[in-house]
Amino acid sequence: MKNIVLASTSTLYGEAYLAYLQPVIKELFAAAGEVIFVPYARPGGISHDEYTANAAKVFADAGITLRGLHTFDNPAEALRVGKGFFTGGGNTFLLVKQLHELGVMQVLAEEVSNGKPYLGTSAGSNIGGVNMQTTNDMPIVYPPSFTTMGLVPFNLNPHYLDPIPELPHMGETRETRIKEFHTQQVVPVVGLREGGWIRVKDTRVTLEGVPAARIFLPGKPAYEVKSGEEIVF
Amino acid sequence: MKNIVLASTSTLYGEAYLAYLQPVIKELFAAAGEVIFVPYARPGGISHDEYTANAAKVFADAGITLRGLHTFDNPAEALRVGKGFFTGGGNTFLLVKQLHELGVMQVLAEEVSNGKPYLGTSAGSNIGGVNMQTTNDMPIVYPPSFTTMGLVPFNLNPHYLDPIPELPHMGETRETRIKEFHTQQVVPVVGLREGGWIRVKDTRVTLEGVPAARIFLPGKPAYEVKSGEEIVF
Incomplete structure (x- = not known):
């Protein structure tokens, strides 16, 4: 039974790191006791x-021990025996490159698909999708592949940002970028606004948190899904 | 003698496509008569x-014929005999993938380095840098390499955007992203605000247009270069 949280962001504006996710962390990892952190x-x-x-400081407040995957001699083996996983945000290209080069992307996917609890924030949520090709991050390194874990049958765009009408800036909006993605691929995309997260329990996928999420399907108008609603295609 | 313009954007807010670059287009391509457009x-x-x-509509107003590179049977040969080049904006990953797969990235670099006039806007300016790894675009396709033409000894970040203090958004600022790039590479980065362009005449590289540009070097505080000033490292 899948037990997964993919959050848009680790931190809400003006709040402490992971503060708004504390109840989620406690629920998700209550039985795990020790969790492996992916810091890449x-x-x-x-x-x-x-x-x-x-x-680890934040997890300690919830009574959970956190240990970095980078401290294990054999990271694949660490994932095989680990009880739960948290992948933090940052640069998705760095994260994906490291996971592929260590040969652990598929291992992590298997362990999570088999029921071990997983929390991702931002880049750590991107890798829960089919591929990383709707990340907002800069390609500061060249990963051997853009394929990610495919824990859900869609892609995520974390930190989803609505167009700012008063901004006289001609760079592409997030919606334009995602539409460009759909000129190349048919994978659905969930634009996940800050404060929202995707909850996977077995086969049921719902949106949780405060804001609505914006759903993009190729060739169709984008639409909104509200907190508590199922995300199905 | 290099004769290059790398512009942040094709279009200023509220203006027509390429309108603010019309004088630049006329000066750059006056002697060329026909220019090859890279639409990828x-x-x-x-x-x-x-x-x-x-x-082509805009170039026609300046008395210049524009022909798409995609209409030539042999694009490498077309570049070898072409008299000048304009690469438009869009998705940098798409552009770079196509240029590498056609085997023309290096050909274009050579022709421009040997003195044929080149105009790039946005993605078309990104490929004038050492690599495309400071693009803002989404990785909607997987290019065989991130290496670009290296017409200048630095990278560009087009549509450079200053942090918006009142925006309660926790996605990384552009400056943060460029600093992350510098944890991996030492290539200098020019954050090119909209309305600015880089002018290369032989070995002299200057900033032109209205706004200042922001310069990022690894391990040093970012600083500003004003219009008319040389960009040297």
């Missing part, structure tokens, strides 16, 4: 150790 | 034909 997205270039320490 | 970035998924027609 390295937001702002932070070190694996420092990133893990930051996340 | 396909903004919004527009077809090669339609994109070329849009650009």
